[in-house]
Amino acid sequence: MSDQNKELQELASKEYEHGWSTEIEAERIPKGLSEEIVRIISAKKGEPQWLLDWRLKAFAHFQKLEEPRWSKVSYPAIDLQGLYYYSAPKQEPLKESLDEVDPKLLETFDKLGIPLEEQKQLAGVAVDAVFDSVSVRTTFREKLAEAGVIFCSFSDAVREHPDLVKKYLGSVVPYTDNYYATLNSAVFSDGSFVYIPEGTRCPMELSTYFRINDQKSGQFERTLIVAEAGAYVSYLEGCTAPQRDENQLHAAVVELVVLDDAEIKYSTVQNWYPGDEEGRGGIYNFVTKRGACRGRNSKISWTQVETGSAITWKYPSCLLQGDYSIGEFYSVALTRHAQQADTGTKMIHIGRGTRSTIVSKGISAGRSQNSYRGEVKVMKGAIGARNHSQCDSLLIGDHCGAHTFPYIESQTPTAVLEHEATTSKISDDQLFYCRQRGMSEEDAVSMIVNGFCKEVFNELPMEFAVEAGKLLAVSLEGAVG
């Protein structure tokens, strides 16, 4: 290894910025997972019988399931009985005025840089902040209501819009879907709900911020977004967690439903605590995200920037049911230290003339393992379906791994499917070139990586793209070798 490489490697270990925790008295229910716990959660939230029944069905199904082991990640078995399934800041936050929210909570969100106070929000991002299990405050609710847009916590939606929730909950990700989704269906504690009525373009970007604070708590949130015919919404999701020695579990479910000519743009910047250099601690992130393009000409676009979590297991997918519907997946996954990521997408072409685009950029540093796993499936009726997949991997150093597992299946002779994959390394030549022009090694690496990710960043809303670039730069400090 050249000296240059060594320096780079040393640079790699920038500490996690959001590794602080907030001392807030939390209300927790007893540890462990049982039917009783499911009932307690439901009762705490004052849920209607139908929802409790749904949870119980999920729990009963969960008993029959085994943890899946097909992904390219390894970790000790998760002790589900050792976790708390409900943890809320003790003072039940009132949502009418900020004055009533625990100032420590507000401080937390300030530290995270979330503009919770409305006066700071002239830029126009409505935020639903989820702290451990409970949604703390949804900003801009009134303004959205004027446009007919519903944006609220999942619990509020169950109370205020039960018919909508009942109609769509589990309609894209059924409670039988997979181990983690089933677990989530049984014990989910909160999340976000968005409904965009027919012909409405949501007047602002919607944003949710998740933070896991409490020790040993799992976070199981559900997001449900419905875009009626001709509607449009751009939804942003950000995540952080404090630094803990133990692994915390995050198993979320996101369901999107898009009708005729409607579009949902869903962007995620995930920066959960990744664990330390030795792989201690960090979030286990097992997430099921899926969208159904039910309508003709409907569109779902997933954009994700994943830099955190000890383990990422996540495949935001599109069911392209409507004729001429479009699915997109743009992903940047950066792993370092001992992080493991197994992420990608599924594009299931069902309707005629459906199109999908996959752009995946994996960056591996340290001793991390980064896998792209994608499935493109074209069903019989999907005449003239098209997919273009591009999977690029960038290696930093000699001890990391990049893997690509594309599954392609077509039952339609008229489908056109393309797959391109590249693997490259940041070369000593590139670094020398940049440094000879005066840039520091860190700046050079950051610039090269940002260049590598450009196609994905271009898909992010502007402020998010800047954030994502900075996040990558921070995550990469000292990551090179």
Added chain:
Amino acid sequence: MLSVKGLKASVGGTEILRGVDLEIRPGEVHAIMGPNGSGKSTLSQIICGRQDYDVTEGEVRFEGEDLLQLPVEERAARGIFLGFQYPIEIPGVSNTYFLRAAVNAVRAARGEEEMDAADFLRHVRAKAKLLELDLALLSRPVNVGFSGGEKKRNEILQMMILEPKLALLDETDSGLDIDALRVVAEGVNALRSAERAIVVVTHYQRLLDYIVPDYVHVLSAGRIIKTGGKELALELEERGYGWLLEEKLQA
């Protein structure tokens, strides 16, 4: 300005430079010529701080300062520029962005303020026009898909923007047709000044018709075996390097 004394360097145990002495003063233009594998590129890479070589003996000073102790980017900030023989491609990073990052990095190192974006762009465009460089290349990724000639002109553009004190041009003429050669040489000549030194590393005398050197050095097997004026280049063109080697052997 640049003082190289008794420089010996090897790579993987093979000695490439076997004692090089070179003095360069402000305002001078030097040409370093020599057969393939004589160590020409190695010399310029070591001056710029490439780590792939082990410097076993000797010293390199720039304005009195021990250059060998400085990291690559600090040498660049002192005003040393290397025009690459094979310019490197950087996918996804626009040429203008790269240039601006370079200029601002060098300015920051010198304690100067960042250059205004609009002024910068005007400046770059003007220089690019001078080099007859297609302006579309400014927004394309650095060197990606550039022709050989475009890459070399792009190197000269970077040099004109960075305005170094010492420019080392490593085989800038290779791969250039006669028109491109003239344009590149004009760019280099435009930078000639009493404060600036230029070192041209080349195989051929051709480039020296346009960039007329004050000194010509012949590097062979890791040593400078002859130094002369511009007429030495013409003599080499006519007679090759063989006679010099024999002369050296007899000496």
